[in-house]
Amino acid sequence: MSALQTSDLTAVAAPRPVAVQMTKVDKYYGKFKALSGIDLTVRKGEKIVICGPSGSGKSTLIRTINRLEPHDGGTIVVNGITLDGSPTSVQDVRLECGMVFQQFNLFPHLTILENCMLAPRLTRKLSKEQAEAVATKYLERVHIGAQAHKFPSQLSGGQQQRVAIARALCMEPPIMLFDEPTSALDPEMIKEVLQVMEDLAEDGMTMICVTHEMGFARRVANRVVFMDQGEIVEEAGTDAFFETPKSDRLKNFLAQILH
C-alpha cells in the first residue's frame, strides 16, 4: 500500500505531459458494444499493461488509439492530435504510434532489412542509405542484425516478432503499442521478445501493452488496467493491482491466470 502511495505521490509531484487521452470512448460492432465509456490517460514515459479475458475489448481499445478501428463515441487525443477521423489526423497519429501485432504481420515478400526500410522511405522520405542506417541500428538493437538479408519465413517466431518491433521503431515513434506480442509464440521464444520490450521500457519509451505476461507487467508496468466486457473494471499501480485487487472480477481473473 505504501508503495502505491509513493508512486502516486511522485506522479502528482511531477506531472508529465499526456501522451494518450481517451475520454468516454465507445465502440460498436453492429449492435455489440465492444468498448463502453473508456477513460484512460497515459503520460509520456509511462508503461501501461492492459489485461483481461478474451473478448473483453482490450485489443479493440489499443487498436482505436491508432485508428485501426474507428471509435463511435468519446474523444481520443494522441500527443495533442485529436482523432476526429480526418485523413490528416489519422496519418499524424499513426506517425506518433508504432504498433506490434500478435501475428507479426511482416511483409513476406521483403527481406528483414527491406521490411524495416519500407515505411521510413515512403513516409519519412529517407534516402536509401539513411533508411538502411536506421534499419540496421534498430535491427541490432533487437539483436537480429545478422539476419538482415533473410526473409521472414526463414526466421523463428520470436525472431520475427523482434523484427516487427524493430520495424515499428524505425519510424522513431514516441509511443509504442503492443497488441498481444507474445500470444502467438512458442513458450521458449516469449522470453527473447519480452527482453527486447523491457530494454525498450528502460530507455523511457511510452508503452501500452495488451498482454497476459503478468511477470512482465510486474517488472515493467507503472500501471495495470483490467478490462472485462468492454469496460475498464479496475486500474491501479502495479503493486496495488496484484496485491490488493478490489473487484471480484479481477480477483477471479488473477486467480485463474496466476494459478
Added chain:
Amino acid sequence: MSALPIDLALAWDSIPQMAEGLMTTVFLTVLVLTIGLPLSILVTLARMSKSPLLAVPAALFVVFFRGAPLLILLYLVYYGFGQIEALREGPLWVIFGSAFACAVIGLTLNHVAFMVDVVRGSLSAVPAGLIEASSALGLTPRETFTYIRLPLAMRYGLAAYQNEVVMFAKGTAVVSVITVVDLTAVANELFEETYDPFTPILTAAAFYWCFVNLIRLGFNALERHLNRHNVREATVKEPAPGAALPIDGAAPAAPVPPLRRMANFGRRTAPVKAPAPALSTATPKEHAV
C-alpha cells in the same frame, strides 16, 4: 428493329424448341458425367500407380486429351472414325456413325482427362495423419481407401468437381458443330431462319444460365449435406461475443499450429474447406468452355 433488341414474341414461340435443345444438352451432360466419374477414378489410380506400365499411358492420356481443344477432339472422333473403312463396314458403326455417340466419346475423353487432376488433388488433400491413424487401427490399405480416403476426398474435391462440371456443361455447346441438335444448335437454326442476331442467342443463353445455376444449387446442397458434421462443430465452438472467461492466448479460440503460423501469409485458414489453397476453388478449372 425495336429499341429492345429482343423480339419477345419470337423468344416466347421458341421456348418449346429451346427446351428440346436443352434436354439434349442436359442428357449429354448427365450421360458423360455418369460415364466419366468411374472412368476418372480408374485412370487416376493408374496415373498414381507405381507401375510405369499403368502410370505412363495414363499420363499421356491426360496430356493429350487435356491439352487438345475440345473442338479438335470432336472433329477427330467424328470425321476421323468416319474415314476408317473397317469401322464403316463393322457392327460398331452404330456408334461411330451417330453424331450423338461421337459427341459422348469426345466429351468423355476430355472430361476424364480433366477429372484425373481433380480426383488426384482430392485424394492427396486427405491428411496423411488420418491414413496413418487408420492403418494403425489395423485397417487394410483397401479398407483405408474405401472407408477413409475416398469419402474424405469427396468432401475435399467437391468444389473442384463443381467447377469442372460447370465448365463442362458450358463446354457441351460445341457439339452443335458435329450436327448434334443441342441448345446452341437450336439457337443457330433460329438465327438462320429469322436473321435476328439477338433473340435466339439470348434466349439460349438464359436457358444455359438456368442449367448452370441449377448445377450450382445442387452442389451447394450436396456440400451442406456432406459437411453437416463440420457445421455443427462450428456453432458449438463459437463463443458468444463478449463471453467472459477463456483467456485468449492461454486457451486460444482460434488455434494456429506453430509452423503454420510462421508462414501465415497467403493462406487464411478456411474453417470448413479442404486444405487445398482457397484460391483454387475460386478459379475456373482449366477447361475449354
Added chain:
Amino acid sequence: MELFSDQFNGYLWQMAQGAYVTLQLFAAGFSLALVIGVLVGIITLSKNIVIQAFWKVYSSIIMGVPSLLIIFLLYYGGSAMLSGIFGTDRSFDVTPFGAGVAALTIVYACYIAELVHGAVMNLPKGQFEACSALAIRPIAAWRHVILPQLTRLALPGLINIWMIVLKDTPLVSLAGLNDLVANAKIAAGATKEPFIFFIAASLFFIAFSALTLRLSARLETRFNRGIAEVKA
C-alpha cells in the same frame, strides 16, 4: 495421300498461317482480358452496394453462359450493337477476329477479375493493418506491399486461365475465322486424312501449353522468393 508431297506441304503451310492467326487472337484476347480483369477485380473490392450488385449480376451472366454463345452474339449482333451505341447512320463491319477478341476479353476479364478479387481477399488482413500502422498511404501500400504479393497468389490461377483461353480460341473458327483449326479442317476434308491434320493441330496446342507451363514454373520460383519455408 503421300506425306510431304507438295500438296501436303501446302496444307501444312496453310495450317502454319492459321496457327499465326490463332496466336494473334490468343495474345490480343488474353492481354486485354488481363488488363481489364485486374482493373475490374480491384474496383469490385469497393463496398459500394451498386457496384457489388451490378458485378454480381454481370459476372453471374457471363460465367453462366458458354463462351461460344458470346462469340456468336458478338459476331452476328456486333454491328447492330455498335450502330446502336454510336448512331445508326454509320455501319460497322465486325470481323470474326474482332468478335473473337471482344468475346474472349469479355469472358475472361470476368474470370481474372474474380481471381484478383479472391487473391486480395485471401491476403491476411494483417498486411493491410501493418501498412496502416506504419502510416504507409494506400497507394504506396498497394504498390509496394499488396500487388507484389498478389502477383504471387494469383499466378497459378492466371496460368490456368491462360490455358483455358488458349483452348477456347478454336471456337472463333466457328464464326468463320481462318485459324489453325479451320485450316486443319479444310486440309482434313480435302485430303481425307483427318487423323494427321487434327492430331497435328492438337500437338500445336499441347506444345504451346507445355512451353507456357515450363515458363510459369520458372516465374513461380522467382515470385516465391522469401516464401519457401526454410527449417532452422
